[in-house]
Amino acid sequence: MQHYSGFGLLKHSFSHHENWQRVWRNPTPKKKYDVIIVGGGGHGLATAYYLAKEFGVTNVAVIEKGFLGGGNTARNTTIVRSNYLWDEAAHLYEHAMKLWEGLSQDLNYNVMFSQRGCLNLGHTLQDMRDIQRRVNANRLNGIDGEVLDAQQVQEIVPVLDCSDRARYPVLGASWQPRAGVARHDAVAWGFARGADSHGVDLIQQTEVEDLIIEDGTVVGVRTARYGEIRADRVGCVVAGNSSVLAKMAGFELPLESHPLQALVSEPIKPILDTVVMSNQVHGYASQSDKGDLVIGAGIDGYNGYGQRGSYSTIEHTIQAIVEMFPVFSRVRMNRQWGGIVDTCPDACPIISETPVKNLFFNCGWGTGGFKATPGSGHVFAASLAKGEMHPLAKPFSMFRFHNGALVDEHGAAGVAH
Amino acid sequence: MFHIYCPYCCEYREEEEFHAAGQSHIARPLDPDACTDKEWGEFMYFRANPRGIHHELWVHAAGCRQYFNITRDTQTYEIKEVYKVGEQPTVVANNAK
Numbered sequence: 001m002q003h004y005s006g007f008g009l010l011k012h013s014f015s016h017h018e019n020w021q022r023v024w025r026n027p028t029p030k031k032k033y034d035v036i037i038v039g040g041g042g043h044g045l046a047t048a049y050y051l052a053k054e055f056g057v058t059n060v061a062v063i064e065k066g067f068l069g070g071g072n073t074a075r076n077t078t079i080v081r082s083n084y085l086w087d088e089a090a091h092l093y094e095h096a097m098k099l100w101e102g103l104s105q106d107l108n109y110n111v112m113f114s115q116r117g118c119l120n121l122g123h124t125l126q127d128m129r130d131i132q133r134r135v136n137a138n139r140l141n142g143i144d145g146e147v148l149d150a151q152q153v154q155e156i157v158p159v160l161d162c163s164d165r166a167r168y169p170v171l172g173a174s175w176q177p178r179a180g181v182a183r184h185d186a187v188a189w190g191f192a193r194g195a196d197s198h199g200v201d202l203i204q205q206t207e208v209e210d211l212i213i214e215d216g217t218v219v220g221v222r223t224a225r226y227g228e229i230r231a232d233r234v235g236c237v238v239a240g241n242s243s244v245l246a247k248m249a250g251f252e253l254p255l256e257s258h259p260l261q262a263l264v265s266e267p268i269k270p271i272l273d274t275v276v277m278s279n280q281v282h283g284y285a286s287q288s289d290k291g292d293l294v295i296g297a298g299i300d301g302y303n304g305y306g307q308r309g310s311y312s313t314i315e316h317t318i319q320a321i322v323e324m325f326p327v328f329s330r331v332r333m334n335r336q337w338g339g340i341v342d343t344c345p346d347a348c349p350i351i352s353e354t355p356v357k358n359l360f361f362n363c364g365w366g367t368g369g370f371k372a373t374p375g376s377g378h379v380f381a382a383s384l385a386k387g388e389m390h391p392l393a394k395p396f397s398m399f400r401f402h403n404g405a406l407v408d409e410h411g412a413a414g415v416a417h
Numbered sequence: 418m419f420h421i422y423c424p425y426c427c428e429y430r431e432e433e434e435f436h437a438a439g440q441s442h443i444a445r446p447l448d449p450d451a452c453t454d455k456e457w458g459e460f461m462y463f464r465a466n467p468r469g470i471h472h473e474l475w476v477h478a479a480g481c482r483q484y485f486n487i488t489r490d491t492q493t494y495e496i497k498e499v500y501k502v503g504e505q506p507t508v509v510a511n512n513a514k
Binding site: 301304 | 418419432433436437439454455458459461462463464466467468471473489491492493494
């Protein structure tokens, strides 16, 4: 793999940047792999990367029906934070946060990780009590966090309406200075390049039609384009389509797929240098390095596989943003899109063994999977390499819906689902 | 934006008046004390999530506040039929269990 550096940039400028190496190969799959990962999004590519780099399993294929990072990775609002309430979730997201902090160096690829901080606003007394509880829980878990009053919030974000004239006045916020944003596409591309350089085969434009299961053990996948591809272990990381794949394997997952949408405005001058989220009025916004406001919405209330979302959700979102930032009321919106998120009844992911031997699932991240990308990939890779679940992944077994050990992050995740 | 026919108001109204309440036709176990953990967990948390025909419970929240059923395609978003609680759907997916 060609190493990226300032010197390399200078060297290539002499040949008009025409001789850069291809970022990844486009190989024909082998007949058999140690591990097949179904799904070439951020989490799948991160899994492949850590499998090869940390755990020495390099005979790996990632099978993607479209193109790499073309699903939810390309459709999120790029926010990274780890201020979750429950220990299990906090540890998992903090594991990811620590990997984020060294990710650009590790991958030799600039993922534009920017620790610009994240505010979760409180608009009612109960919000403020929940915020205090969550910040205390975070600090007990070694995660940075502070409780701010309205005046401190106003100092951090001058354009936010912190007056008492608002319908839901800002009373304060939780503040995680180490949180921030990362460039979502670069994350997928960086992991893909890293995985490829360690010998992982990235198979694009290949849809998995069926899982091959013999005697209750998965032995490979059947693809539309290359027929059967065998493997010792199979990991499914297919976000919105997990239920469809689980059905092929003959079991059910407690998931519902909903469209989640986001929108960006026209680029404007720098005005917002942090991430602002509000659970109460339900909107969240940040400003990208390019200058557009990145605005997140809630999920549609009903199941759907159409990657677009409903109009009424856009209206609610814009209402929330204008409530918080009256100054944005005349900013024009450029684009809107939807991604399909598979939501769990307890708003936590499923990283799990399944009733089928050697078949593993990593899904159900709901509305907040992007922030976990490196951590999710790392613990899933460890589980696939050893054949048993990583300690951080164990509480997220799919069997928790049978034994009742739920990790209920609904109200605690910082923003409603 | 859906235009939903409420079978109680007997009128088409806009989606904003309604609220989706998840999968319909979920039977509560007749004898919960006799359920295994697995059976109870499946009743509580496991819902159909088809890519295609789906039977859903909706409530006319800002209207007559009655619950009723909708058969809808989750891929095309086409509403196939609307029927009252207690009635059975006429449009059913080919691969339904």
